[in-house]
Amino acid sequence: MAIEKQQLEHLARLANLEFGGEELEKFKEGFEEMVAFCDGINHAVAGDTSSIRGVDSRTIDFEDLREDTAQPSLAAEKVLSNGQSSNGYFTVRRVVK
């Protein structure tokens, strides 16, 4: 299945990814393979979807949902240990002008 370069650029922008011209070409090939694989599933079940389990095949009853009780959270140092932080806040490069 052919993917338009424009579509890829759009997806990359949505995912906050930057591709150089050559990188995009290479990625396009890989991406087309992935889409073809998913397409294969679509063809395999074409016409008869009775054997496919839908979203609703696994359900939970209201009563079995989690009770609303607050539990202790992680220590802030632990929460922050995986990223850049300052004064207890995670920090990133400013995202608005």
Next chain:
Amino acid sequence: MNYRLVSGFETHVELATASKIFCGCSTKFGAKPNTHCCPVCTGQPGSLPVLNKKVVEYAIRAGLATHCTINAVTHLDRKNYSYPDLPKAYQISQYDRPLCEHGYIELDSGKRIGITRIHIEEDAGKLVHERGFTYIDYNRGGVPLIEIVSEPDISSPEEAREYVEKLQLIMRYIGVSDCKMQEGSMRCDVNVSLSQDGVMGTRTEIKNMNSVTFIERAIIYEAARQREILEGGGRVEQATLRFDEATGETYVMRTKEDAQDYRYFPEPDLLTVVIPQEKIDEIAAHMSELPVQKRARYLSLGISAQNANLLCRYRAVCDFFDACLKADAGARHAANLIVGTIYAALPTEEDKEAFALPFAAEEFAKLVKYVDGGKINFTLAQITLSEMLKKGGAVSDYIKEEDLAGISAGELESLCIQAVAANPAAAADYRAGKHKAIGSFFGYIKRATGGRADIKAAEQVLKRLLSD
């Protein structure tokens, strides 16, 4: 050209649960940054969300209170976008099968504003932009929200105000949220367009409004801006706007060009929720009285429409008033004292919303019952109440048993004779046909009895004395 304002609302309301929607972290407002966080609400790989039962219950309550159909089978979806307020790069929300649909809110005019849907979702983290950095606090990330989407049925800034205030009051009455706009627990996105001779116009969306007054102003400004464009022969561009509270103007945040593409799909980490009809019935049966029902009940007790409206504006006031009624206080005197004397001591909206008094409703009820029984007059009750509001304490600290002995008919008769004797000029005026002069004697009797005398009874006695 004939322009008509067309406006719809998307309102986010934070639910007052103890824990977050998909994890056990606390939802308390005002904690140190990133102290209410865990692997789930910071989106660590391998962590799994578990849906909070109370979130579903509260959303059902909100749906029932706004006349919605409750969908017994509902599931959650991923809404994908990458921005630092979302650690997972997706928000768990609802797309094609929201919990509640097809409701309405009725305005005082009888006009109904349609509710398209109410769905549950998680809030995002809070961002602060300073100098070269964006600072992120994920305490709010994962706090449960309902998003209430209205039909574009609102056609004036006044209707917009009434819609928001009604929605806020309903949510407070049913106890699902405190709806504090200044703290962000209720926020509105407002769509505005102008239809021209019945043809729908292009709409713009003003994001994240957190004050009713600003909502009204923003709609007025935006409608005027669009009108100017249209009258000049131009076209309104579809855009997301921000309202600047300082200048009172709207600014473009983004145009349709860079509109989001959320690529929704069913959340694979959560099961489809099935809600038995008996459960929905049970929630409906335990719903507290809604503002319209409360107002009707108060009216049936003989309270004026104006007082009923003033009482029903605040849930805490209604709770206090209902406690007074339960303690057998008369509705009319209680309402008059609350709306008059107590409201005067609580000048701001916040004061009245909180309704923190230095005495219990039962103590206030005692005072009201003295008035009901004619043991003290309304003026003395007002004076006593003002003192109680300042100093607190019990009614018995202010009104002694002996004060309540009442004035016997004989005592009243002699008091009236004294009053007439003390003011012969007024007596002469009355006899000459100036019947208003009778008021001069009331002051004397009030002073002599410390406000305990029944002025209506005194009036009868005086009329008899003066006509002899």
